[in-house]
Amino acid sequence: MKPAAFEYHAPREFDDVLELLADDSVDARVIAGGQSLVPMMSFRLAAPERLVDLRRVEALRELRVEADGTLVVGASVTQARLLRTVERSHPLLAEGISHIGHPQIRSRGTVCGSLAHHDPTAELPALALALDARFSVVSAEGGERELDADEFFVSYYEVALEPGEMLASVTFPAWSGERGWSFRELARRRGDFALVGAVATVERSASGTPSDPRLVLFGVGERPVRMHEVEAVLDGAPLDAEGIEATRALIADAITPVDDVHASAEYRREAAVELAVDALAEAWGRSRDV
């Protein structure tokens, strides 16, 4: 099918973008890479009356690495560009991004677009949650507000953006090379959305025990979930094979996957547990003494 008719704007000034989004009598959407929005429009799952293209707004193309390693990713920064930038400096982010679609998608699809679209089986929302990303949300009327991942992701394809607001940038804190990490996902074909996936990070304290362990699962519910209970059990305890095995039941109980055409809830739960324990073991193996 072809997309329904809409009006199109590509202003040069960020303020003009916000003005075009502010009119609440018009159903307006931002378009950057369009790698999720255009197919939704072609299926007529989305039929916005107005598209505001960000391609001419210089300020939104900014990809800044600050002196301390903090990454600020503007709304128009493509996944491929972030991948090239962090290939060596942020192995977890790089590994996760390399699982998004295909090179032909990543060369156009944006980081902020994937976050604002919030497919709960997508890689970037889970990475943002695991990595304490901060979301800069801007509107003409309300100015700027900053949200964390837990506040930003609401439910399937739903985020905390109010009418007139857009995601202007996302900030990832600096990555510490001592931190162990792992990114695992299960997809039926290369480049497909994952059925389920796991992100794990952990530090190794001076006494050789895990410190600040993180486990995020995705594809197991309406949004990526941090396994706080599992983290609490692992923190400071010996992270040997036995310790990791002991988390299986906790993980299985903490998630509520659903049946759909791609996989049953039970299959997803089983796969999520396997990916999670593998990810924890791999992250621990990669962690180094501080």
Added chain:
Amino acid sequence: MSDQALAINVVVNGAEYATDVEPRLLLTDFLRHKLRLTGTHVGCEHGVCGACTVLIDGEPQRACLVFAAQADGCEIATVEGLAAPDEPLHPVQQAFHETHGMQCGFCTSGFLMTVTALLRDTPHPSDEQVIDALGGNICRCTGYKNIVAAVRRAEELLAGGEAVPAPDAPPTPTTPSPVATEPTPTTPAPVAAEAGHG
């Protein structure tokens, strides 16, 4: 709102076009219907199959996931730009031809654009890099074996026709075989079965 006419300027295969488009016109339809460049094929029209892959400012992208209006100011390369009708085939086309990297051919123009960009950026890709790039293009006929062979052959042709040993191939013997009296041709002989497939 549907009658909004947007003036766009694009360069397609080196030729400049200044024209008006409706906002909802996809780049695939712009190329095929407005410019009559029908080498870019439309398969799924929702970004899954890769048949419509073109290069936008040098990057392989799906033309069905881009509105023509978004391509304003861009340089686009389609399969028609790889080699003019009176020219020899582009090395990537030649490689697909030699290795029979196609069956029905519907997906081929998308593969050609993907592989052209891959080998431009990565002249000697790893198997993993080849698979990552080809994973974005669906071929329902071949099972990919000959397409991967085409990538390896194109790699050789672009490197000047020299054979590149496969990473897992046994090393080439350094002493010539006693029976080989003629030098190995650097350009392959024409494929015998050339005319066998319509």
